[in-house]
Amino acid sequence: MATSNKPLVWAVFAAGGTLAAFVLPAIIFSLTLGVVLGWIPPEALAYERAIAGMQSPLAKLAAFAVIVPILWHAAHRLRITAHDLGVYADGLVMLICYGIAALGTIATLVALLGL
Amino acid sequence: MIRGPYVRPVGRYSWWLSQPRYIRYMLREVSAAFIGAYILMLIVGLLRLSQGPAAYESYLTAVLSSAGVAFGLITFVFAVYHSLTWFRVTPKAMPLRMRGKAVPPAIIVGAHWLGWAVASLLILLWVAV
């Protein structure tokens, strides 16, 4: 049998899944729910503060390291889920899932370099 | 002896509804749809932030609108479910042995929960303070 190339995407899936497990609930909470509940002051997300916080190279690196693997994690899991739900056109599903993830990766780079 | 094995059909679209454990599995997998969409939303946020105050403010208004908050709430629930399921199976994928003995899975899961709590606290403090 042919050697599988799955390790390529699976490695990113596993890394992204681990990252998401550690940081995503807190990110969602602090950027959305926490503000509504009043735990996070609305000024915390104000433009001046956000741009200052995100302009440091360390913050950009961190944002990239969090966003990209989690995006690919989701893309890979959805590819598998499509098959589970009876969509067997794996080539097309792969193109859509990984295509969006690739575009998202480029968009993240563009955004971070443009800050 | 006559052989005529009977193959029972499997529901291509509905198999996962046949058992609670399959439904729990599917909920775990579907978390990726919400997590992926939320990440795309964050990427849009970074793009809007790089486009100046007006673009960013309108993005923030959308995120904190009732639809944005509802989406955030659903994604939050799925993200927590993802974390719980992910850490629960970590000792299976990466078992630890120390001094010839298996480290109890509960300790590995507990250590991950601790790391999760610390990471969450740091993120909250970084955003809020």
Added chain:
Amino acid sequence: MRETIHQLEVLRYDPETDTAPHFQTYAVTCQEDWVVLDAINYVKENLDRTLSYRWSCHMAVCGSCGMVVNGEPVLSCHAFVRDYPEKIRVEPLANFPIERDLVVAIDDFVEKLTSVKPYIISAEERPVESGENLQSPEQLAVFKQYADCINCLLCYSACPQYALNDSFIGPAALALAHRYNLDSRDEGRSARADVVASNPGIWECSFVGACSEVCPKDVDPAAAIQQTKIASTVDYFMRFLMPWRKQ
């Protein structure tokens, strides 16, 4: 001893006369300490001699009496009747063709089990004169759990990926491959990788985890497969980073 009457709904299929399986109900008076297999044996001995099923040891070691009881794959010798409601529905293991009644055709599994080379492979032949191939208790403990598999196939019955994809090597065979890969005396990991690390091998698994939940021996095939995924991923990248390194 307390007695209860149970309605045993058994899936029947006779390849000589039936085009599809159907349920047949037997009223069985069960003793309190009976397992489902006892009830089926009672049917065979007293009510219907045409009923076909497999069993042997009656003590959860032979792995022949796996059946789906009230929707859950179990060893019928390991499932007490008193734990079930009045109606007990007994079906053959899912995801295998039905040979006759509760007997399934397991040819596919046997073929897959063979394909993962579930035996110790040495790089060089070991003559008898070289003596025992020693192993410490610590080295045994590393894989002991995966050696407890009795090939009862409950895991295949529970696995939706095996249900959806005939080519998937499946839980028990992959767990057994892992058992030999972890064995300190074994040198056959790369020989097994051809099948194990292929798409129909570990990569068809999406970690539903049902296999481990139904396993009567706590083998935890899902864990074995995830560990093999990690090891195979390391192998994959190592080939690019250190191509001179022997597999």
